[in-house]
Amino acid sequence: MNAALATLKERGFFKQCTDEDLLNKKLDEGPVRIYVGVDPTGPSMHVGHMVPLFAMHHLQQAGHLPIVLVGGGTARIGDPSGKTDMRKMLTIDQIKSNAENLKKQIANFIEFDGDKAKLVDNADWLADLNYIDFLRDIGRHFSVNRMLTFEAYKKRLEKGLSFIEFNYQLLQSYDFLELYRRENCILQIGGDDQWGNIVAGMELIRRMEGGEAIGLTFPLVTRSDGKKMGKTEKGAIFLDPELTSIYDFFQYWRNVADADVEKFLLLYTFLPADECRRLGALKDQEINKAKEVLAYELTKIIHGEAEANKAMEGARAAFKAGGTQDKSGMPSAGMTVSELEAGINVMDLFVQSGLCSSKSDARRLVSQNGASINGEKYSDVDAIIGVEAINEEGGEKEIVLKAGKKRFFRFIVK
């Protein structure tokens, strides 16, 4: 088997392929141009978008040529695959700014130096399409009967599917055709929810150009506890540090279920597969080391080594009692001495930190014995925090709040 394909399989990136033998052959013959699409429908990628990009990274390492398509055109429509509701329409400006952010994030996975990879935007060819021409040239190759049998559309038929969304598949197929014509791109990869769209693209290429194209999909990543990948109560885990703090990003991975560690190491880090397996096989307390490696490695890929170190140190400082570790990675804010001299109510302090969303929330936390300051429990709702709460460590004056067992916040007193 081709080495690149073997790597993908070994690491869990293989779900279905339209023609595995052909793919094997093509990958062996030399560099293949490979298309993966991302739609700029949100201000940032989130954790769920990463799998195809990691796969692309491995393929690039094996010498193949990624073409990353940012769907500036298709984002105007919205892909119904896997969705139960129609997406909100985005303005052109939103899409543009989303696309810019996306491009930066993609560069974490794929090298764009020189000719190693290409970034394209399908708005370049979709925006000015002529409707009549499109219908006549492309639309005639699609059978509505056939499309309705796809799971993606079936589901939506129960709920309601607008005509605009129904066209998504044609546009994505047309993208593949364009890339085949322009770049000689013969392989499209994506999540398994893209299977229908990818196959449709292949068929279009065969019908219009007589060309042989291949599709490859990855399993949709699930968590062993059944929760949605990359989602927390507060929302998705984003790659943009403005939307998900680096500390929270790190903690998300640090807290994955035992059963998921190995799978995630293989999918979401660049560590050798053997190493991922070794770490994933650790048991009991030892597996925490593997979780830390996962969190560290992935944070490093997305946010850089310096930030990853900060986040790891911050987490260690928070969870290991005492110690003089570096807490700079912990979420924090400034506070003046005079504020403390006046005295602040515990509940107000927790609200101010953002650890509690309202005073009622803070009251609950305190009365349920979940609030502590500098490691000391506070269960009196009326407690007033003053200057005596300032903790001096390593030359910095601070007050460290803790809500429950895992949420920390640090006030730096000036």
Place this chain on the structure above:
RNA sequence: GGGGAGGUUCCCGAGUGGUCAAAGGGGGCAGACUGUAAAUCUGUUGCUUCGGCUUCGAAGGUUCAAAUCCUUCUCUCCCCA
């Protein structure tokens, strides 16, 4: 275009003119147990200056009193054309 059903707190989903801040479940949060795990058990889950205040698609109205009745609007789903 005609007819029907419906929009309830994060989600699903009960709901009687007053005893509803609104059953139940899910999810969340907190506590116990732990390994920053899972499972389990317990408590809690609109806001508050703790007097109250603002919620049941939107706006009006009836009433001492409305999520519950009336009017208009709006959105969703279903059937017919």
